[in-house]
Amino acid sequence: MKDAPEMLIPTYDDVLAAEARITPYIHRTPVLTSSYFNDLTGAELFFKCENFQKAGAFKVRGASNAVFGLSDAMAAKGVATHSSGNHALSLSYAAGRRGIPCHVVMPRTAPQAKKDAVRGYGGIITECEPSTSSREAVFAEVQAKTGAEFVHPYNDPRVIAGQGTCSKELTAQVEGLDAVIAPIGGGGMISGTCLTLSTFAPQVKIYAAEPEQADDACRSFKAGHIIADDAPNTVADGLKVPLKELTWHFVSNHVTDILTASEEEIIDAMKLIWKRMKIVMEPSSAVPLATILKNRDVFAGKRVGVIITGGNVDLDALPWIKA
Amino acid sequence: MKDAPEMLIPTYDDVLAAEARITPYIHRTPVLTSSYFNDLTGAELFFKCENFQKAGAFKVRGASNAVFGLSDAMAAKGVATHSSGNHALSLSYAAGRRGIPCHVVMPRTAPQAKKDAVRGYGGIITECEPSTSSREAVFAEVQAKTGAEFVHPYNDPRVIAGQGTCSKELTAQVEGLDAVIAPIGGGGMISGTCLTLSTFAPQVKIYAAEPEQADDACRSFKAGHIIADDAPNTVADGLKVPLKELTWHFVSNHVTDILTASEEEIIDAMKLIWKRMKIVMEPSSAVPLATILKNRDVFAGKRVGVIITGGNVDLDALPWIKA
Numbered sequence: 001m002k003d004a005p006e007m008l009i010p011t012y013d014d015v016l017a018a019e020a021r022i023t024p025y026i027h028r029t030p031v032l033t034s035s036y037f038n039d040l041t042g043a044e045l046f047f048k049c050e051n052f053q054k055a056g057a058f059k060v061r062g063a064s065n066a067v068f069g070l071s072d073a074m075a076a077k078g079v080a081t082h083s084s085g086n087h088a089l090s091l092s093y094a095a096g097r098r099g100i101p102c103h104v105v106m107p108r109t110a111p112q113a114k115k116d117a118v119r120g121y122g123g124i125i126t127e128c129e130p131s132t133s134s135r136e137a138v139f140a141e142v143q144a145k146t147g148a149e150f151v152h153p154y155n156d157p158r159v160i161a162g163q164g165t166c167s168k169e170l171t172a173q174v175e176g177l178d179a180v181i182a183p184i185g186g187g188g189m190i191s192g193t194c195l196t197l198s199t200f201a202p203q204v205k206i207y208a209a210e211p212e213q214a215d216d217a218c219r220s221f222k223a224g225h226i227i228a229d230d231a232p233n234t235v236a237d238g239l240k241v242p243l244k245e246l247t248w249h250f251v252s253n254h255v256t257d258i259l260t261a262s263e264e265e266i267i268d269a270m271k272l273i274w275k276r277m278k279i280v281m282e283p284s285s286a287v288p289l290a291t292i293l294k295n296r297d298v299f300a301g302k303r304v305g306v307i308i309t310g311g312n313v314d315l316d317a318l319p320w321i322k323a
Numbered sequence: 324m325k326d327a328p329e330m331l332i333p334t335y336d337d338v339l340a341a342e343a344r345i346t347p348y349i350h351r352t353p354v355l356t357s358s359y360f361n362d363l364t365g366a367e368l369f370f371k372c373e374n375f376q377k378a379g380a381f382k383v384r385g386a387s388n389a390v391f392g393l394s395d396a397m398a399a400k401g402v403a404t405h406s407s408g409n410h411a412l413s414l415s416y417a418a419g420r421r422g423i424p425c426h427v428v429m430p431r432t433a434p435q436a437k438k439d440a441v442r443g444y445g446g447i448i449t450e451c452e453p454s455t456s457s458r459e460a461v462f463a464e465v466q467a468k469t470g471a472e473f474v475h476p477y478n479d480p481r482v483i484a485g486q487g488t489c490s491k492e493l494t495a496q497v498e499g500l501d502a503v504i505a506p507i508g509g510g511g512m513i514s515g516t517c518l519t520l521s522t523f524a525p526q527v528k529i530y531a532a533e534p535e536q537a538d539d540a541c542r543s544f545k546a547g548h549i550i551a552d553d554a555p556n557t558v559a560d561g562l563k564v565p566l567k568e569l570t571w572h573f574v575s576n577h578v579t580d581i582l583t584a585s586e587e588e589i590i591d592a593m594k595l596i597w598k599r600m601k602i603v604m605e606p607s608s609a610v611p612l613a614t615i616l617k618n619r620d621v622f623a624g625k626r627v628g629v630i631i632t633g634g635n636v637d638l639d640a641l642p643w644i645k646a
Binding site for chain 1: 353375594597600601602634638639641643
């Protein structure tokens with residue numbers, strides 16, 4: 001890693017090291033195609049299905065790289081995070097495979113299904129009050145007590161290098177890609193994609209896709225500095241978090257454009273993917289297709305990798321079904 | 324085909340001819356595995372994903388074999404059927420690929436979504452009243468007017484030979500299978516499976532899976548003759564139809580056992596497959612897993628092919644969500 005004054009920026013060598021490290025613990029996910037969506041968009045779309053990934057999302061790549069990169073002494077103390085989403089599941093899974101504890105700080109008000117899922121992967125939950133101050137205080141206590149290594153969901157060079165293995169696989173599976181598009185929340189997947197493609201396949205353009213209702217990355221991109229929104233609301237609940245320094249570095253340097261879609265467009269695209277491709281994926285994963293459908297001119301005639309980031313969705317509360 | 328006095332029984336050569344004929348028009352569907360379901364059942368399960376098939380179900384194999392096996396003179400008059408489910412979609416798709424008309428007789432009361440789906444694949448709908456007598460009268464009219472070739476959804480040697488290509492693919496994709504299990508309604512898929520495996524891999528046991536609430540095939544199997552129920556009701560709506568002579572021939576000669584599952588077991592298995600494997604499939608396709616889960620001793624320690632027959636499901640009316 002290059003040692004910058006303010007942060008450790010991962011390099012392509014870190015992606016290669018991550019790949020060697022995590023291969024035994026993750027799936028090489030398939031790439032699906034659909035003549036229906038090719039006809040609809042005028043592009044050739046290649047869907048990289050991380051919804052089929054271990055623990056149900058690409059996040060297991062970065063989490064596994066962090067967990068298996070620890071020295072034995074550090075690993076013995078475990079890992080910790082305060083995500084309650086896919087990162088918590090993935091970190092719990094990876095820690096379980098290494099046989100070390102994973103501590104997850106979650107608000108006591110989090111849905112029981114999310115708590116059950118984390119515990120299902122072996123995570124140890126410590127509950128906090130639903131406020132940032134309580135979360136930070138409880139997390140500090142857990143760390144002080146256990147010495148566990150904090151693994152941030154995205155603003156961590158180990159995590160970004162792990163996510164970079166996804167587009168490395170994709171370019172090996174599909175020749176001659178013109179572009180890759182992935183959803184953007186905190187920017188971990190997009191940063192890993194930038195890291196890999198800017199070195200390994202710099203001719204491939206990188207697009208990020210974001211909900212209109214949580215378009216802080218898009219506005220950051222246009223403004224030239226990080227803009228963080230306070231608690232945006234979107235059905236694409238994996239994409240509510242803001243960019244941080246490390247991910248901003250990659251986004252600002254390597255992304256061609258950030259496109260947005262409305263809630264309705266996201267839900268329609270999600271349902272259409274379920275209906276036509278017969279795959280279960282999260283609302284966040286539908287944002288790229290939603291933006292492709294409304295930006296036909298950008299992608300028509302191109303070979304486009306579309307990263308389906310995850311498949312962990314509440315089957316009892318699908319967004320197109322009114323309760 | 325062997326010319327029996329009462330019926331034409333397809334042979335394995337017909338499967339090979341079907342394979343050569345339909346390969347350009349269908350997908351070689353993937354086989355998925357799940358460490359979760361292996362742990363849960365104690366078996367090694369290999370899910371043959373016909374939900375990813377063209378037109379969303381295995382039925383396109385038999386329909387394509389029938390359509391592309393017609394002489395040019397016969398084909399010019401088109402094909403016809405009175406199914407309103409996957410067979411109608413598949414026949415419409417295959418006819419479209421050959422550039423010939425496909426006539427579908429459907430009750431005027433059929434759900435608009437089903438009519439739209441058939442029309443979406445190019446089928447030409449003639450509506451009848453929702454009664455057997457009206458259906459038969461209208462169908463006879465359509466045939467008389469058009470001269471279209473009737474393709475039965477399952478009691479047709481061309482259709483059975485086409486369905487037989489599925490287990491041929493499966494045995495090429497997975498070595499050393501001990502058993503294959505598929506849902507049974509009219510018995511087209513099971514018959515094709517029997518036809519192929521009894522010749523090509525006779526050591527593989529064949530199990531059929533059926534809803535308790537539509538267990539006419541199971542009772543036929545035990546009684547030694549066809550028992551047809553009048554309008555059984557089950558969430559597995561592809562499995563309501565009875566066995567006919569041709570499919571009874573295969574079921575009675577080559578099936579090891581027919582296992583059943585309750586509505587609740589089917590719905591639970593369906594939801595669990597969606598949740599853990601991230602695939603969209605029909606209730607009918609969940610019946611095999613439901614029976615494996617309740618007959619652990621039969622399958623534990625075995626390598627079992629599980630045919631996921633289709634993925635055409637109404638996403639607005641999922642059976643685990645109460646309206």
